[in-house]
Amino acid sequence: MTSDSSIYDELGVPRVVNAAGTKTRIGGSLIRPEAVEAMSRAAEGFARISDLQARASELITDCTGAEAGYVASGAAAAMTLGTAACIAGDDVAAMDRLPDTEGRPDEVIMPRTHRTGYDHAIRAAGATIVDVGTNDPHLGTGSAAIEPWEIETAITEDTAAIAYLQKAYTTPPLSKVVEIAHRHDIPVLVDAAAEVPPKANLTRFIDAGVDLVVFSGGKAIRGPQSTGILAGRADLIESAAFQHLDMHAAAEVWDPPRDLLDPSAYDGVPRQGIGRTLKVGKEELVGLIRALELFLEEDQDELVAEWTDRTALLDAELTDVDTLSCETVGGGKVDVAPALHVTVDEDVAGMTAAELVLALRRENPRVFVGADALDDAKFVLNPMCLTDDEAKYVAERIRENLS
Ligand SMILES: *Cc1c(COP(=O)(O)O)cnc(C)c1O
Numbered sequence: 001m002t003s004d005s006s007i008y009d010e011l012g013v014p015r016v017v018n019a020a021g022t023k024t025r026i027g028g029s030l031i032r033p034e035a036v037e038a039m040s041r042a043a044e045g046f047a048r049i050s051d052l053q054a055r056a057s058e059l060i061t062d063c064t065g066a067e068a069g070y071v072a073s074g075a076a077a078a079m080t081l082g083t084a085a086c087i088a089g090d091d092v093a094a095m096d097r098l099p100d101t102e103g104r105p106d107e108v109i110m111p112r113t114h115r116t117g118y119d120h121a122i123r124a125a126g127a128t129i130v131d132v133g134t135n136d137p138h139l140g141t142g143s144a145a146i147e148p149w150e151i152e153t154a155i156t157e158d159t160a161a162i163a164y165l166q167k168a169y170t171t172p173p174l175s176k177v178v179e180i181a182h183r184h185d186i187p188v189l190v191d192a193a194a195e196v197p198p199k200a201n202l203t204r205f206i207d208a209g210v211d212l213v214v215f216s217g218g219k220a221i222r223g224p225q226s227t228g229i230l231a232g233r234a235d236l237i238e239s240a241a242f243q244h245l246d247m248h249a250a251a252e253v254w255d256p257p258r259d260l261l262d263p264s265a266y267d268g269v270p271r272q273g274i275g276r277t278l279k280v281g282k283e284e285l286v287g288l289i290r291a292l293e294l295f296l297e298e299d300q301d302e303l304v305a306e307w308t309d310r311t312a313l314l315d316a317e318l319t320d321v322d323t324l325s326c327e328t329v330g331g332g333k334v335d336v337a338p339a340l341h342v343t344v345d346e347d348v349a350g351m352t353a354a355e356l357v358l359a360l361r362r363e364n365p366r367v368f369v370g371a372d373a374l375d376d377a378k379f380v381l382n383p384m385c386l387t388d389d390e391a392k393y394v395a396e397r398i399r400e401n402l403s
Helices: 007-011 033-042 049-064 075-088 092-097 117-123 148-154 174-183 201-207 234-244 274-278 282-297 300-318 353-361 388-402
Strands: 016-019 068-072 107-111 128-132 159-165 188-191 212-216 228-232 324-329 339-344 366-369 378-381
Touching (some): 016 388, 049 068, 049 228, 049 234, 049 282, 068 075, 068 234, 068 282, 075 117, 075 159, 075 188, 075 212, 075 228, 075 234, 075 274, 107 148, 117 128, 128 148, 148 174, 174 188, 201 212, 228 234, 234 274, 300 324, 300 339, 300 388, 339 353, 353 366, 353 378, 366 378
Parallel strands (some): 016 366, 159 188, 188 212
Antiparallel strands (some): 212 228, 339 378
């Protein structure tokens, strides 16, 4: 753990031992070694980005069942692109104006309980979010956070899309939202950034009839951190491609792959679009393709068994610390790894859970544990991004800080 062989040590940047799971701010997941190798081979030569996007689209189509697919610099970036596609459609002049949406429908309806910090990605395309529903469930009256009619009555001629955040707790059912949206000819955009595994979720949303869905390439798929997948309707993916590809080209020699976009429908070459800031390079595209192929082949039961064993190891390493009580939560599932919830007896320990978590983060290497339940005097140990040796190290540092 204290060897100085890593690139981070070489740069004088503290390493992180990650017991917090796949968090973007500490580097997300570990990219698959085979994807790194593919990226390094991609770096040895040139390829046209649009050809690589067409190749990625083929793979995304195969594994999601969507008409087409595209790769942007993260799931959030894919949401911006998807929103831009819903607003501009095939109108080149509208693409050119974004994020100024004048003359185009630009409202995106969202159930209020689906809003997160990530909805900035939707607004970045120029959209205005119209949120509907309430926080009533917290009053304990039994009433729902959102009624389907609230979505339906919010639809106007300014509606560009309905956005839906897929989580175990989100309502109303997606099928209901799709039914309402399609009755009014409005596309549905689903944020499923972290919803794989299970692998079956790759096809689930397209099967449910959604028009666009995004997945993060840098979470469990373990591709490059700066990749995200957009999958869905061919016309919307074509619009996304138009707004993302580098378009600094002379019309006479502009010859994009026809299975990605068809230039004959347009009077000229669109300018650089709003997606140009969300670019992905040849290395990221190749890395994502390789990582996605491997994700599809992966034995998920084996992964769950590994996580379960490592959580048990963490539990065993901390079991005799009398200021801590440990509980394993959520085992046996491929969608959410089991995690060890550790409650600190703050009075006896003489420190709060928050103080402990902060002290661990200030070490070198930094030790990151999950900090989502500090108010309950709890921290969370996630096995996904640890080796067994690192798990033992984390336990040792926790004991040391408490003693
Ligand atoms: C992680 C996440 C995102 C962002 O994904 P990136 O690939 O990091 O851009 C968006 N929405 C949700 C719900 C997420 O969990």
